[in-house]
Each structure stands twice: as C-alpha cells, then as structure tokens.
Amino acid sequence: MLSVIQRTVLLFACVMYPVVAGADASPEKPNTALHAIAQELIDAGFREKQALTERLTTIEDPNTLKFMQVMVDGDLYYRKDDRVIVINGDDAITSFFTGKEVVLKSKRDIKKISVNNKLRIVLRGGIARLQVFSDDPEQRMQAAVNLLKSADDLDPETLEQALNTEKNTDVNEVLLLVKGIRLLDADNEAQRLEGISLLSGSLYPDVRGALANFQRSAEADGRTTELQAVNEAIEKIESLLTLNSVAENLYFGLALGAVLLLAAIGLAITFGVMGVINMAHGEMIMLGAYTTYVVQQLMPDHIGMSLVVAIPAAFLVSGLVGIAIERGVIRHLYGRPLETLLATFGISLVLQQAVRSVFSPLNREVATPDWMAGTFMINPALELTFNRLYIIIFSLLVLALLALVLKRTLFGLQMRAVTMNRPMASSMGIRTGWVDALTFGLGSGIAGIAGVALSQLTNVGPNMGQAYIIDSFMVVVFGGVGNLWGTLVGAMSLGVVNKLLEPWAGAVVAKILVLIFIILFIQKRPRGLFALKGRAADMG
Amino acid sequence: MKQEIKGGPLTRLIMNDVAGRRMMAIILAIAVIVPFCNLMFPEGSAFHVSTYTMTLLGKYLCYALLAVAVDLIWGYCGILSLGHGAFFALGGYAMGMYLMRQIGDRGVYANPELPDFMVFLNWTELPWYWYGFDQFWFAMVMVLAAPGILAFVFGALAFRSRVTGVYLSIITQALTYALLLAFFRNDMGFGGNNGLTDFKDILGFDLQADSTRAALFFASGIALILGYLISRFIVTSKLGRVLVAIRDSESRARFLGYRVEWYKLFVFVVSAMLAGVAGALYVPQVGIINPGEFAPINSIEMIIWVAVGGRGTLFGAVIGAVLVNYAKTYFTGAFAELWLFMLGGLFVLTTLYLPKGVVGLWAQIKDKFFSSGGGGQSGKPATDNAEGKI
Amino acid sequence: MSLAKTKHIDQPTVLYMDGVSVSFDGFKALNSLSLFIEPGEMRAIIGPNGAGKTTMMDVITGKTRPDEGTILFNDEHDLTRFDEAQVANMGVGRKFQKPSVIESLTVFENLEMSLKGGRSVWQALTHKLTSAKQDKIDEILSMIDLKDRLYEDAGSLSHGQKQWLEIGMLLGQEPELLLIDEPAAGMTDEETMKTAELFKELSKKHSLMVVEHDMDFIEALDCRVTVLHEGSVLAEGSLANVKNNQQVIEVYLGR
Structure with a gap:
C-alpha cells in the first residue's frame, strides 16, 4: 500500500512530466506521447504500469512496437540522472529514441523498467495486434507464426478482424490455424470440432503439439467424437510428415x-x-x-x-x-x-x-x-x-x-x-x-x-x-563404362537409394546393402546400366 | 628346355622344384631352430632368440602363407583379388572366437558363457553363430569353411557372370570394404571396433607361455610348407596348366572346352582357405583380431608382397612376403614417415621395372653372368610374357 | 527328335542355321542368316569386311546369343542354349584369326591340354599322361611339323608355327565340325598351300567351315563357297559359279 503522500507525488509527476519533457524536447527526449508514457513508467508501480501499458498499446507511433518488444524482453532501462530511456542490449547500451550508444561510468547508472507476467501478457497482446495489422506482410506472417505458440495473446475479436482484413493467403492460413488452436479450448463440442478441422493437415510443430494436448484431454474425458476427429487430424499430419521426410x-x-x-x-x-x-x-x-x-x-x-x-x-x-x-x-x-x-x-x-x-x-x-x-x-x-x-x-x-x-x-x-x-x-x-x-x-x-x-x-x-575411390568406381561400373549419361544416372540413383535406405536401415547397413546390390548387379549386367554392346564392348 | 622329370605326383612335386625344395628346407630349419633357441638357451645367451623376435618371425610365416594363397590365384590364374584380406580376417575371427570362448569366466565380467563385450552390450545369451566355437575342432572347421563358403558364393556369382580383370578386382575390394563396415558394428556380435582380444589360452596351454609361442611358431612353419606343397601340387598338375591358359587367354580355354568358371572357382576357394589358415595362425600369435584386418589397404599390400617376390613363382611369393614385411618392421620403427613413401615407391618400381619380381631379377642376373658364352639361346629374357603384352 | 522337326529340310546336316539374326545397338550383324553344312563337307565362307563372318562363328560357338533363329548341331543339339565350353565339348572346334595359343606353356603342354576328354576340375587335377595320349600327341606333331620345338614356349614360335600349333590343338579336340577363321593370314605362299593340303586331308574325317579372304587358298581348297553380305547369304555354289554371280561382283567391286 502506498502512502497518500507518495500517491500525490506520483500523480503530480504524471501530470507534470509531459510538460517538463515538452519544455526541453531533445532527440533523446522527443515530445511524443510514447516518450511521455515511458517517463510515467519509470516511476509507476505495477498496478499503474498495467494501465499505462494498456494505453501504450494504442499509441500510434512508429516506435511503439519496438518499445513493447524491448520492454517484454526486459531490456528497457532508463538513466538515473537524466531519465533518458535506453536499451540494455547484449553487446551495447543504446539510447532508445536515437539509437546512439550510451557510455556509462558504471553499470549502476541505469535502472530497469521492470515488467511482471501480467504486463507481459498485455504487451504480447499489444505486439500481436500491432503486428497482425502491420503493413509489412513478412511481419504479419511472423506475428501469426508467433501466435501459434501462444494463441491467447490475441483476443478473439481482433483475430476475427485480422482474418477479415488479411489479403495475403499465406498469412490468412496461419491466422486460421491460430483460430483453430483457440477453438480447441472452446466450450462447446461443435466449435472444438471446427477447430480440429481447421488444424487438420498443418505441418507447424505448434499445431501438432496443440492437437496432441487436445488428444490427451479428449481421451481423459472420454469425448469420443472429438477423439476420433483429432486422431484423424494427427494421422493426416503424420502421413504428411512422412512424405516430407521422404x-x-x-x-x-x-x-x-x-x-x-x-x-x-x-x-x-x-x-x-x-x-x-x-x-x-x-x-x-x-x-x-x-x-x-x-x-x-x-x-x-x-x-x-x-x-x-x-x-x-x-x-x-x-x-x-x-x-x-x-x-x-x-x-x-x-x-x-x-x-x-x-x-x-x-x-x-x-x-x-x-x-x-x-x-x-x-x-x-x-x-x-x-x-x-x-x-x-x-x-x-x-x-x-x-x-x-x-x-x-x-x-x-x-x-x-x-x-x-x-x-x-x-x-x-x-x-x-x-x-x-x-x-x-x-x-x-x-x-x-x-x-x-x-x-x-x-x-x-x-x-x-x-x-x-x-x-x-x-x-x-x-x-x-580413400573414402570416395570405391564409391566412384561403383558409380562408373554401375552406370556403364565409357558413358557420361550412365555416370549421371548411376551416381544419382546410388546416392538416392543410399539415403532412402538410411532411415530404415542405418547409415552403415545402408552402405553395405548398396555395395551388395552393386556386386549382385554386376553379376547380372557386367557392363553396367548403359552398356556398350558388340565389338566395342569386347575391347574393354 | 622345360622338359620335366616324369614320375608320380610326389616326385613331380619335390624333384622338379629345386628352388622350392631349398626354400622348404630353410623354412623347416627355421621352424625347428627358432623355437629350440628360444626355449633351450637362457636369455642373454648368444643363441637365444627372444619371444618377441619369434613372434615377429611367426607373423612373417603367416604372411608368407597368405602370399602363397594370393600368388596361386593371381600369379597362375590372373585373378587379382583386392579382397584377400577378408579371407585372412575370417579365418582369424574363427580362431578368435574359439580363443574368446576359452576365456570362460576369467573375463572382466566373469560371465562363464558370454564374452566380455557381449556382457557390456547387455546381451543375455550367446548368438547362434557363436555356438560350437568352444570346441577346437569346430573352430578349425570354420577356419576353412568361413572363408571357403564366402569365396564359393562370391566366386560362383562373379565367375559365372564372367566378371574379369579390373572389374573383379574392384568388386573384391568392395567385398572386403563391406565386411569392414559390417564388422565395425557392435550388433554384428564380433566385438565391433575392438574386435576379439585378451585371449588366455589355446587347447589349455597358456598363450603367454614361451612354449606355447614356440609351438605356434612351429605350426606356422609347417602350415606354410603344407600350403606351399598343396599349391605346388595344383600348379604342376594339368589343372595348373589350364589355370595358366585361363590367365593368358581365357577365351582360348573356353573354346578348348574348359569350363573356366569352375576352374577359377576351385582355385579361388582353395586360395581363400589357405588365407583363412594363415589368419587363424596369425591371431593367437599377435593376440588380437579386429575389423582393421578387413581394410582394403591390407589386401593390396598382400599383392605387393607377391609382386616384389615374383608373381607366378610360389617360392617368390614367400620371399616377397618376408622381404617386404621385414622392411616394414624396420622402417616403421626407424623412419615411420618414410615407410608409406617407400611402400608406394615399391608399387611403382616393381610394376614398372620388375614385372617378375626379385626372382625374375635373380634369373636375369644369373643368365647374364653365369651362363656360358652369353647371348644366343640363353638370352631369352625372363620377362618375355609380361613385356610381350604391352 | 523334336528338335529335328524345326528343320525345314530333310537331309542330315552337321550344322543347320535358319533365320539367325543378331544386332548390336541397332546394327544388324546377322540378318536372318540361313545356311547348312552336310556331314563331311568342307565349306568356304567369303565376304567383305563387316559381312558378319566373325559374328556367325561367335553365334555358332555360343559366344554370342542370337536374337532369333535356329542353330542345330548334328540335328540334335540346339547350340543357342549352350556356352562356349559346352559347344566345344559337343564337337565344335574353333580356330581364331589371330593365332591364339597359350604363349607361356610349351608346345607339348598346349597340345596336351587340347586332347579330348578330362575337362572337369577333378580330372584335370588328377590327370596322368597315358601312352595313348602320348601317341595322339605324336601323331598331331607329325602333322603340324613342330616335333623339334616340343618343349619350347609357344610364345617363342613364329607366326606361321603358332597357326599350325593352333590347328594341332584343334585336332587334339577331335571335333566333328571345325570352324576356321582366316588360316592363311600371314602365311607364306608355301605354308598356305601346305595348309590347304592339310585341310583337304582333314575333310576326310571332319566337317570344315573355313572363312578366308585369300582366293588362291579357296581355289586350292576346291569346295563349295558361300558368300556373305550384310549378315545374310548372297550367293552359294562352286567358286567359278560364285565368281560370275553379278551380285557378288557388285558387292566386291563396288557399284
């Protein structure tokens, strides 16, 4: 519980700071709403921070997204003596608004603007919302893929909105998957089944993980219809994965x-x-x-x-x-x-x-x-x-x-x-x-x-x-001596057969099998796949 | 003039082969004298032969037998096998399996039934192909059978479909390479990477004892002499002449009505068995057999022994094996860096300048300096065949 | 004999070829070749290079499998089903154009190897030189005139002597049918005539098929002649007959 005085001071600070900041605006302290909130965050307690952060997510400023990302990563700091906002990156400390490196006498000169889990949820939601409506399709894609990990970051309404506005089919597909994952947690069966059908056949590992979790709970609760549906969906994914590995x-x-x-x-x-x-x-x-x-x-x-x-x-x-x-x-x-x-x-x-x-x-x-x-x-x-x-x-x-x-x-x-x-x-x-x-x-x-x-x-x-001499001979002999085309076919087929056998038999056995195959093959066709026939062959 | 003394097979074997006779006498003498000197004279005596030396010489004897086996097929039948090390190693493994079973419960894990490496792999019972190897006689049968059967199957496939020349050489190399990879695997049940080792005794005799070593040495000498005689018997029979016919002109042999594939198969299997015996005698003397013996380079080294000694003369193979291996022992000890240069150079020089090996060289020298008159008839070079084929 | 039913003629033959074709990568080496040789007959085969003479020999002796056609030996063996060694052991001997003797064996050993019988591995291992065999070798030696070089390496013989040794080896096989590829190549005139005499002598006991370019030699053989062209028979008859055949003249002289 903060004392009344403290609260008053804080309130004062909140009201005063934009003014102060506006008074001496500099590149490091621009006269923007974002900067204002940043200054407020320095002094705010977690409860105030929550409100500030929610406000933060709505600010239209090119730096907002970056701000939230730095904050959620726990890299957002400020310099104690002049309250300049800085990023405590891995290799250097830089000023947030100018990007210039900040040289410090001591590590203690800066202080972290700390975040807790509640704040992180708000921030991630904010980031997700900003990203899914970003102008850059790549960023929207990235956001959508991230959402697969934590579908709850985005509220259902915003998701629907995003789905409606999204023109890029690739991004749209992933957003549908996000919706599917959300629907798995829905209250009624019809919605959950719809979720499963949305997710069926997707190759994202997160989707598979979500389906696997769902499978477990469905099994535990004895929801047979859903269990069957989810089993089918997983099977489809698995057969696709097999195809992939082939x-x-x-x-x-x-x-x-x-x-x-x-x-x-x-x-x-x-x-x-x-x-x-x-x-x-x-x-x-x-x-x-x-x-x-x-x-x-x-x-x-x-x-x-x-x-x-x-x-x-x-x-x-x-x-x-x-x-x-x-x-x-x-x-x-x-x-x-x-x-x-x-x-x-x-x-x-x-x-x-x-x-x-x-x-x-x-x-x-x-x-x-x-x-x-x-x-x-x-x-x-x-x-x-x-x-x-x-x-x-x-x-x-x-x-x-x-x-x-x-x-x-x-x-x-x-x-x-x-x-x-x-x-x-x-x-x-x-x-x-x-x-x-x-x-x-x-x-x-x-x-x-x-x-x-x-x-x-x-x-x-x-x-x-030495590792290649026997293999090369095998290729030439297999393909047929004196025939470049045969060498190509021989090399490619031996390579492919070797690698296709590997997951099934293991690398060494695959190699042995290929060698045995060639030994047997030479028995049948001593002159290789594309053999020269007739007199020319007798010369060899 | 090549007219030979006629007579029974034994006369033919012994009397017509002056060089071989001398060589066998020397080997027999060594096989007796070396163990004698090792056992009878105390260490420090001028006549004492150390166990180390005896083991080394024993290795040479095994290699010499192996060289005879290689020469039998290459020198006489023109089959250049680059995979004969596989047969040597299989014979060695058969012996190694017997020696492994002899360890009994004296292993690290003291399991009376399973060799240590199987216990280590958490195996609970002996694989079926290890059955019977606790019996010496069975192991000895397998010393012949394992290489013999492999050679038979492989040879039947290869010779019937008329895989010849360099093609055959390459697939024999592939064969030993495949076996190398296979024996490296732990789940093959032959000790994987480490192979079979830590042997204790053979037929109840301590393998570390000098007397056992001496007996093994003697056995190697006798095996070499027997192997030589068997090979000599084959190459001096009409079968030997068919082999030469196959070597020089395979199609002529066929059109004369000889089933070339069966002749090749016969001599290939005999050669593989001789190699197996060599391997079986080698293993208890060096105390280990591992997949490295299947390495293609080993098989090629055998070829160079024969080439250096003199391809197509059985006693030349023996001389070549001993010479090259003595050089190897000496140089890998004294100038390790140089040895591969020398071995490589040996390959090149022998093929270029000594197509008949030191035996051929000796014959040439003898021809030049010791023949009466010089020139004329006696000038016929010993190397006519090899050179004539360029 | 069911095989005999596949024949289109009734008279006995030692070699019967009907509709034999072989092609290598689209090139027809033999094109529906039909030809037969009666028992005891000597036949000369001529034809320009590439007419299929060597391929014909390959097909008869089991070296090459024909794509189609029938080849009968003695009206009972279908030769297309056997390999070289089996065909040889049935009684078909073949002499190559290039003398092919075993150069690092002696003349004696070459002949000993060729003697009929004892072809299995075991027989070869336990082979003993009987006096009957010795006699046979002596007999052949007197025919081919190599008695004084008996224990020399065959590789040291002259070209002509090698040809003779090979003929001697052929005789050792005691074949019913001899296929002989250009025996006179590289021989002196004198040797050629001697060879022709030898063949005439042989034809009393064996059937012979001789491929040759040398017209004098063929004239000396005095036998039926078959002309091959592009893998099939162009003409057949006496030498004089064939020489006057318009088609043959065209093929040999070019159009």
Missing part, C-alpha cells in the same frame, strides 16, 4: 549423388574413356580439397571469393599432377590394367604421405562462405540447406561442361578418335601421347574440382580420398 531424404540423396557424380566424372574419363584404373583418383580429389584450403589461407579476407578462385586452382593442381602421373608411370603400363592399378595405388600412398608430411595428419578447417550457408523453407516442417543445392547444380554444370568439351572441341574429337582407333588416329597426325596425357589431366583436374566441392561438405584430411 522428400528430405530424396534431397540428401540427390546431394550425395552429386558428390558421387563429381567424384566419378573424372574417373569416367580416366577409366571409362582411357581404360586406365587410377587408384590415386581419390587423392586427386584430396589435392583439390587441400588446394581450397591453401587458397583460403592466402586470401583470408575474401572467403566468399576463395571458392571461385579455388575451382580453377584445384583443376590445375590436380590436372598437372595427373599429367605427371600419366607421363611418368601410366604411359609405360598401357594394356596392363592390373599393373596400372597397382602402380597408381602406390602413387596414392605417396601422395597421402606427402600431404601428411607437408600439412599434418590432422584434418584442416576449410571455411564455408556466407553465400553457401543458410536454408530455404519448403513448408513449415521441411527446410533444405543451400550448400547441398549448390553442389547439385555445380555437379550438373561440370558434367554439362565436360560433355560439351568431349562433343564440341577439337580436343574432344581427338580424344574420342584415340579411344576408338589408336593406330588410325596416330596415322592421321594426332599426337596420341599428348592426347593421353591431356585426357588423364582432364580427368584428374575434374577430380580436383570435386575436391573443392567436397571441402564444403566433409573433413579435409589426408585420407579423405
């Missing part, structure tokens, strides 16, 4: 397929076109990933650009190493595929150890640029990450580019000529040795590019290549 796994599968595709394209050239088994192919990928790391070290201030620079750099590094391997070793082993396999395996060991010695046996950190991060929302229960999308697009681009090189350039023509008939190509003046070297360089270079992409998804370490 879609999500499909997306993950395509992303994995894209990674496999990137890893396998290079192999499709060295193995598919040249018939050379390059067991060091995984290490070409690793070199590409390490190139990305080095590029980032060289330009630490431009992480966003670093990937763009890394792609050609990785292509060059891996490509040149590939050419060196071809000229130094593989050239001497043509026609002896098994020996090539062993020699290139030896090279892979050397490259791994070289990276281990130069960098370290530990994984290196490769940063992800901002433009790769983030997600996009398909529906309330399905968010997909951007980096995967980029990699899918990127892999397809690389494939298309390669197909173009093979089909449309002189080099591509010479390469195919050498593959089909070496002596003839040679007698026509094609320097087959160089074509071999460049082809191998091309395949290795693309592996390097795959390494750039992989550095964004997995750890970059000396052993990273």
